[in-house]
Amino acid sequence: MTPPKTQDDTLSQLKAGKLQGSTSLKLSAQLTEFPSEIFELADSLEILDLSGNALTDLPADLYRLKKLRILFCSNNQFTHLPEVLGQCENLSMIGFKANQIKHITESAIPTHTLRWFIVTDNALTQVPHALGECSKLQKLMLAGNRLSSLPASLANCHALELLRISANQFETLPDFLFDLPKLTWLAYAGNPFCNTIEQALISQHHIQHIDWQALTLQQVLGEGASGVTYQALMQDEGEHEPVAVKLFKSGLTSDGLPRCEMHANLLAGEHPNLVGVTGVIHNHPQGIQGLVMPLLNPHLKVLAKPPSYESCTRDVYADDLKLTLQQAEFILKGITQAAEHLHANGLMHGDLYAHNILWGAEKVVLSDLGGASFLPLDNPALTKKILKLEARALAVLAEELEAVVSER
Template identity: 55%
Template sequence: MHTLEQLRAGQLAGLRRLKLSCGLTEFPYEIFDLADSLEILDLSGNALSTLPDDLPRLHKLRIIFCSDNLFTVLPAVLGSCAALEMIGFKANRIRHVPSAALPSRLRWLTLTDNAIETLPDELGKCSELQKLMLAGNCLDSLPATLANCHRLELVRIAANRFTALPDCLLSLPRLSWLAYAGNPFTEARELAALAGTGAAGVAWQRLELAQQLGEGASGVIYRARLDGVDDVAVKVFKGAMTSDGLPRSEMAACVGAGAHAGLIPILGTLAAHPQGALGLVMPLIDAAYRNLAGPPSLASCTRDVYADGARFAPAQALAIAHGIASAVCQLHAHGIVHGDLYAHNILHADNGACLLGDFGAASMFAPGSPQGEVLQGIEARAFGVLLGELIAHGATPVPALQAMLEACLQEEILRRPRFDAIERALRDMLPA
């Protein structure tokens, strides 16, 4: 974090990344002193409602974040910033997105938690678009032109007003990660899951919280003691909206998934929290498990970041691939797509044992329906990306995984293998 005083004193000359969060109501014109170096500008957490018309003077600006401000319109001047490729205006009051606000090089657009009712047809002209985050708005349709965005890989439209899944998404050749829960057309299935026997409530009073174990975009995970006896993990959701959708939808998917060795078990949903917070109670995971990778960076956009030197022996890579395929097969059989099938949501041990977690982007579908077949094909592409990463970080080549990868990444969605077939094929590859 930088300060306005540092900026005004000229102490930030040559800076490539600037972050100011100090109650700003107007854009500080001293930022233009950084025009020859500034690439990333983060003005989140202020009280801004406009940007200056001469913003393009920041000719190297690639990324701008203005989340948690007071914008009601996405500033049209953004479209005139020649190098701009990433825009993040989460949690504002935006109702209108002008077509002029979309720069030609746009790769990543985040407008989560606003009040947007429509998007311009010109969005379909953003040929470089890879990531589109629209959860928590008032949308009931998407521009049909979005079908032209052939590089689009990740879409979040959860918690809007859709009465059906937009057709324009179902033919995108590279779409891999899709979240659409919390809309009118998913509500009945989510409520049914939450009313099932797997959603038994665990009263807050039965828990003794200990140390914090971790924190993500949607919630905080604590170690706790249940009934003074069992050590458990408790995930307490932060609020009514996450970057992927609604806590209620995540809970519905978790309890609706059923038990499987490759899924983190759910002991119950959190009940009677003093502030009414939602949450999940889970067993503690053995400390031998660790994240397979880190989440995507600003540079990698839709690709996970692995630790330097990460290497997987062939048997380990096969075990991870099979374990995750088996877990996803279970989800699909229960009418659930994970929506965020990434290495950073996988815990693994050295022997190849693994657990698939984080259901924040999970969504429900009707098993056996034509649309369900397409959704499973979309998730197969995400699995293909994961296989590619396991291969890239493999200690030695595994030709059978390469063949599976190619099948999962083919452009025709319905020609990609289903996870029951993937699981069987990978099981046959495992060492005896």
């Protein structure tokens, strides 16, 4: 049996010239410098993933990789976005999550080609005006920085559909966001202007505490950006009840803060089309935050896969998925009712996508409140504008469901 290939093997193969013609390359091998041998793939390389290294810069002639479309340099040691990116003629997706980036020059943005820009979890106090020149920009992920404003030029990003600005320093939401014709998925929790809203909402809510000692973890059910979910048994008055337990990772996720997700789940309360919450974990030995939730029927299926590099903001449905009209209407009705319940409880889902929907013959569930935001209910006019975005997300879902309805 051949042992699995390691990243060191990939680096050795690259240096030995054995990767000629590769369209995709992933290297995570404690690199402190960009391997010059990558340029030997200039005629073919489209996707380059250098995440999880110790890089601080990229070569000034990176533009020689003329076919490069997608570049990931997350979890490195960059303090600036390399200016050469602005000269890469086909670069449409850039990911520099979890670095220490403090500054982005105007010239570092490939304005003619950029569709998807990820600088989550850095130290940015501002983003460049040049982003407003990105007519193809659909996805902008800025959560976990030190931003208190966005450049007015972003009002020109008429293709922008998804925006993440959670866990920053905003005192208010920029007005121009609500004039963007395609903005559909927005997350803004964990900013000063909505922290007070969050605290006011959660202070009125009764929280059931469940002692860690009452829980016995079993197999992993799933892992996402914010945490790991386990099947578990909960001891209650001598009985052992099957439950799901989500243990949150510390720090920041691509959508925002675990604290906000936990509070959103608590505020969402009970609804037939939501996962629901049994209680909050108390007395975890490492102080890890967690939720105890009802265990869903394992026969429920995920409606679609998350967006691909190509689809960017659109979920990917299985080619063989065919719904009856009745099934599609059942799913849409259930998700609409779930969203309305969240709105009535002071929440916007913010990530209302088919990949967050579980469904079966008799039940449909909207899951994952990691991108949820708290509604400014004391400002009805602003709340109405925010909820128009969620209505747009429901309209997208309706279109997608219609597209997979069988003609039979």
